[in-house]
Amino acid sequence: MSTALYYHPIFLEHDNGFGHPERPERLTAALEALEEGGLLEVLDRREPRPAGEETIALVHPQAHIDRVKHIAARGGGHLDLDTPVSPRSFEAALYAAGAAVDAVEEVWGGGLDSAFCLVRPPGHHATIGRGMGFCLFNNLAVAARHAQLRLGVERVLILDWDSHHGNGLQDVFYEDDSVLYVSFHQFPHYPGSGTSQEVGAGRGKGYTVNFPFSAYTGENAYLAAFEEVVMPVARQFKPQLVMIAAGYDAHHTDLLCSMLLTAESYARMTELLKGLAEETAGGRLVASLEGGYNLGAVSASIFNTIAVMAGSDLRAREETAPAQRSMERAAQVINSTKSALSPYWDL
Numbered sequence: 001m002s003t004a005l006y007y008h009p010i011f012l013e014h015d016n017g018f019g020h021p022e023r024p025e026r027l028t029a030a031l032e033a034l035e036e037g038g039l040l041e042v043l044d045r046r047e048p049r050p051a052g053e054e055t056i057a058l059v060h061p062q063a064h065i066d067r068v069k070h071i072a073a074r075g076g077g078h079l080d081l082d083t084p085v086s087p088r089s090f091e092a093a094l095y096a097a098g099a100a101v102d103a104v105e106e107v108w109g110g111g112l113d114s115a116f117c118l119v120r121p122p123g124h125h126a127t128i129g130r131g132m133g134f135c136l137f138n139n140l141a142v143a144a145r146h147a148q149l150r151l152g153v154e155r156v157l158i159l160d161w162d163s164h165h166g167n168g169l170q171d172v173f174y175e176d177d178s179v180l181y182v183s184f185h186q187f188p189h190y191p192g193s194g195t196s197q198e199v200g201a202g203r204g205k206g207y208t209v210n211f212p213f214s215a216y217t218g219e220n221a222y223l224a225a226f227e228e229v230v231m232p233v234a235r236q237f238k239p240q241l242v243m244i245a246a247g248y249d250a251h252h253t254d255l256l257c258s259m260l261l262t263a264e265s266y267a268r269m270t271e272l273l274k275g276l277a278e279e280t281a282g283g284r285l286v287a288s289l290e291g292g293y294n295l296g297a298v299s300a301s302i303f304n305t306i307a308v309m310a311g312s313d314l315r316a317r318e319e320t321a322p323a324q325r326s327m328e329r330a331a332q333v334i335n336s337t338k339s340a341l342s343p344y345w346d347l
Contacts, residue, residue: 080132096121108284
């Protein structure tokens with residue numbers, strides 16, 4: 001089994017400024033954990049190519065691309081209060097999207113079984129025409145469109161377990177029945193979207209799946225949502241490519257969110273998605289880093305995700321785990337999502 005890790009030093013040059021939670025140490029800490037845990041040596045380490053502007057334009061209009069480029073060229077600035085652009089940010093963003101594009105090409109072409117893109121800036125908040133929420137370009141959306149328009153992939157599943165709703169991914173694919181977008185997120189929380197009733201529009205109705213969990217939701221609820229909704233819908237959809245928007249801010253020690261997952265929770269979810277990929281997509285599985293801001297937690301969680309993808313028994317262990325809260329409120333969310341989707345899927 002061949003699993004690649006896509007990484008480039010340019011990602012460390014994207015500078016959000018002092019005190020910003022999305023910082024270069026997120027990647028260096030993860031690399032150190034992979035090396036110290038003995039997992040790095042079993043991975044196929046690759047440097048991505050930058051995505052060309054014409055590839056970014058499969059999702060984003062040229063006006064948005066030019067805005068990011070021009071802010072970087074003049075020495076930096078901001079897309080919004082949370083989203084700085086530094087002199088090397090445009091280049092880093094091209095490489096971040098390029099990592100996902102390269103990974104999809106290799107996985108689809110049979111050169112790899114799976115791939116994890118250890119990148120920054122992240123992407124899932126970037127809408128078609130706007131960068132926001134630390135995101136400049138929507139890395140996975142660009143890669144999914146590249147897969148469909150240039151490689152011939154017909155059906156893509158994107159599962160987003162970042163604790164912030166991926167409003168950008170939803171925006172890109174909301175009227176599209178060729179991409180099934182599933183999001184687990186804390187609600188109400190930034191950016192404020194992602195209710196159970198947001199299921200898509202037009203021919204995309206039923207192809208957006210949201211689980212707006214309340215704060216302090218834990219692993220049991222996530223796994224129940226997989227069992228009751230995600231896996232049944234995904235099996236009916238039959239994706240040819242499975243992608244993960246791999247944010248780790250639902251970890252119980254995260255700085256920005258209030259969920260109760262552990263590093264082992266991410267291993268269990270990866271096992272389910274890997275099994276789905278093997279069942280419907282020839283094992284094709286690509287993950288790309290989104291959020292996660294506690295360095296120890298994001299490192300352990302990335303480690304466990306990649307270990308499962310690579311078929312390794314290695315795991316990053318944690319000494320403490322949070323007590324699971326009552327499932328009552330989470331069950332209400334799952335049932336609401338199921339009800340909203342029932343006109344479109346056999347649930």
